[in-house]
Amino acid sequence: MEKIRAVLRENTIIAVVGLSPKPSRPSYQVAAYLQQAGYRIIPVNPGQREILGQPCYPDLRAIPGRVDVVDIFRRPELVEPVVRDAIAIHARVVWMQEGIVNEQAAALAEEAGLTVIMDRCMKVDHLNFMP
Numbered sequence: 001m002e003k004i005r006a007v008l009r010e011n012t013i014i015a016v017v018g019l020s021p022k023p024s025r026p027s028y029q030v031a032a033y034l035q036q037a038g039y040r041i042i043p044v045n046p047g048q049r050e051i052l053g054q055p056c057y058p059d060l061r062a063i064p065g066r067v068d069v070v071d072i073f074r075r076p077e078l079v080e081p082v083v084r085d086a087i088a089i090h091a092r093v094v095w096m097q098e099g100i101v102n103e104q105a106a107a108l109a110e111e112a113g114l115t116v117i118m119d120r121c122m123k124v125d126h127l128n129f130m131p
Helices: 002-010 026-036 076-088 103-111 122-129
Strands: 013-017 040-044 069-072 093-096 115-117
Touching: 002 115, 002 122, 013 026, 026 040, 026 122, 069 076, 076 093, 076 103, 093 103, 103 115
Parallel strands: 013 040, 013 069, 069 093, 093 115
Antiparallel strands: none
16 A cells, blocks of 8 residues: 555656546546646547646657656556557556556556556545545
8 A cells, every 4th residue: 555655645747548528437537536636637538639627638658748647547458558658658657547457568567667556546545545
Protein backbone atom coordinates (compact mmCIF):
# COMPACT_ATOMS: atom_id res chain seq x y z
CA MET A 1 0.00 0.00 0.00
CA GLU A 2 2.97 2.32 0.53
CA LYS A 3 3.73 2.08 -3.19
CA ILE A 4 0.23 3.37 -3.96
CA ARG A 5 0.54 6.19 -1.41
CA ALA A 6 3.86 7.23 -2.93
CA VAL A 7 2.44 7.25 -6.47
CA LEU A 8 -0.54 9.36 -5.39
CA ARG A 9 1.64 11.75 -3.36
CA GLU A 10 4.56 12.20 -5.77
CA ASN A 11 2.83 12.39 -9.17
CA THR A 12 0.49 15.20 -10.19
CA ILE A 13 0.06 14.96 -13.98
CA ILE A 14 -2.23 12.13 -15.04
CA ALA A 15 -2.98 11.18 -18.64
CA VAL A 16 -6.27 9.26 -18.68
CA VAL A 17 -6.34 6.93 -21.69
CA GLY A 18 -9.86 6.07 -22.75
CA LEU A 19 -11.45 9.00 -20.91
CA SER A 20 -15.11 9.24 -21.87
CA PRO A 21 -16.90 12.59 -22.22
CA LYS A 22 -20.00 10.98 -20.64
CA PRO A 23 -20.41 11.82 -16.92
CA SER A 24 -22.07 8.44 -16.31
CA ARG A 25 -18.92 6.52 -17.30
CA PRO A 26 -16.39 5.36 -14.68
CA SER A 27 -13.46 6.95 -16.55
CA TYR A 28 -15.16 10.36 -16.40
CA GLN A 29 -16.07 9.96 -12.72
CA VAL A 30 -12.53 8.94 -11.73
CA ALA A 31 -10.91 11.73 -13.77
CA ALA A 32 -13.33 14.38 -12.48
CA TYR A 33 -12.66 13.28 -8.89
CA LEU A 34 -8.88 13.37 -9.39
CA GLN A 35 -9.12 16.79 -11.06
CA GLN A 36 -11.09 18.11 -8.07
CA ALA A 37 -8.46 16.57 -5.76
CA GLY A 38 -5.83 18.80 -7.40
CA TYR A 39 -4.30 16.58 -10.06
CA ARG A 40 -3.79 17.84 -13.61
CA ILE A 41 -5.81 15.61 -15.91
CA ILE A 42 -4.83 15.14 -19.56
CA PRO A 43 -7.61 13.42 -21.53
CA VAL A 44 -6.56 10.88 -24.16
CA ASN A 45 -9.36 9.93 -26.55
CA PRO A 46 -8.96 10.20 -30.34
CA GLY A 47 -12.66 10.94 -30.86
CA GLN A 48 -12.80 14.05 -28.66
CA ARG A 49 -11.43 17.59 -28.70
CA GLU A 50 -12.00 18.48 -25.03
CA ILE A 51 -13.06 16.68 -21.85
CA LEU A 52 -13.34 18.15 -18.34
CA GLY A 53 -12.34 21.54 -19.74
CA GLN A 54 -8.98 20.20 -20.93
CA PRO A 55 -7.71 19.66 -24.48
CA CYS A 56 -7.97 16.03 -25.51
CA TYR A 57 -5.16 14.20 -27.31
CA PRO A 58 -5.46 11.28 -29.73
CA ASP A 59 -2.68 9.30 -28.01
CA LEU A 60 0.06 9.67 -25.40
CA ARG A 61 2.74 10.61 -27.93
CA ALA A 62 0.74 13.69 -28.97
CA ILE A 63 0.86 15.20 -25.46
CA PRO A 64 3.27 18.13 -25.16
CA GLY A 65 5.18 18.13 -21.90
CA ARG A 66 5.51 15.76 -18.99
CA VAL A 67 3.17 12.95 -17.95
CA ASP A 68 3.67 11.33 -14.55
CA VAL A 69 0.94 8.67 -14.53
CA VAL A 70 -0.78 6.93 -17.43
CA ASP A 71 -4.17 5.84 -16.08
CA ILE A 72 -5.60 3.24 -18.47
CA PHE A 73 -9.29 2.65 -19.13
CA ARG A 74 -8.97 0.17 -22.01
CA ARG A 75 -9.72 -3.52 -22.39
CA PRO A 76 -6.81 -5.70 -21.25
CA GLU A 77 -5.96 -6.82 -24.80
CA LEU A 78 -5.55 -3.16 -25.84
CA VAL A 79 -3.18 -2.18 -23.02
CA GLU A 80 0.19 -3.17 -24.46
CA PRO A 81 0.39 -0.42 -27.15
CA VAL A 82 -0.56 2.13 -24.48
CA VAL A 83 2.23 0.85 -22.25
CA ARG A 84 4.70 1.08 -25.14
CA ASP A 85 3.65 4.72 -25.63
CA ALA A 86 3.97 5.35 -21.87
CA ILE A 87 7.55 4.06 -22.04
CA ALA A 88 8.28 6.19 -25.11
CA ILE A 89 7.11 9.42 -23.42
CA HIS A 90 9.03 8.60 -20.22
CA ALA A 91 6.00 8.38 -17.95
CA ARG A 92 6.80 7.31 -14.41
CA VAL A 93 3.77 5.13 -13.65
CA VAL A 94 1.35 2.89 -15.53
CA TRP A 95 -1.93 2.45 -13.66
CA MET A 96 -4.40 -0.11 -15.02
CA GLN A 97 -7.83 0.55 -13.60
CA GLU A 98 -9.89 -1.97 -11.67
CA GLY A 99 -10.71 -5.00 -13.82
CA ILE A 100 -7.77 -4.44 -16.17
CA VAL A 101 -5.04 -7.07 -15.96
CA ASN A 102 -2.31 -7.56 -18.56
CA GLU A 103 0.74 -9.29 -17.09
CA GLN A 104 2.76 -9.02 -20.31
CA ALA A 105 2.22 -5.25 -20.53
CA ALA A 106 3.01 -4.90 -16.82
CA ALA A 107 6.30 -6.78 -17.26
CA LEU A 108 7.17 -4.59 -20.26
CA ALA A 109 6.60 -1.43 -18.19
CA GLU A 110 8.54 -2.74 -15.19
CA GLU A 111 11.48 -3.76 -17.40
CA ALA A 112 11.56 -0.17 -18.67
CA GLY A 113 11.68 1.14 -15.09
CA LEU A 114 8.08 2.27 -14.70
CA THR A 115 6.05 1.64 -11.57
CA VAL A 116 3.04 -0.54 -12.34
CA ILE A 117 -0.25 -0.65 -10.48
CA MET A 118 -2.80 -3.05 -11.91
CA ASP A 119 -6.46 -3.90 -11.28
CA ARG A 120 -7.04 -0.99 -8.88
CA CYS A 121 -9.17 2.14 -9.02
CA MET A 122 -7.20 5.35 -8.65
CA LYS A 123 -10.19 7.20 -7.15
CA VAL A 124 -10.89 4.49 -4.57
CA ASP A 125 -7.21 4.32 -3.62
CA HIS A 126 -7.02 8.10 -3.31
CA LEU A 127 -10.09 8.08 -1.05
CA ASN A 128 -8.60 5.29 1.09
CA PHE A 129 -4.93 6.28 1.28
CA MET A 130 -4.66 10.04 1.04
CA PRO A 131 -5.39 12.36 3.99
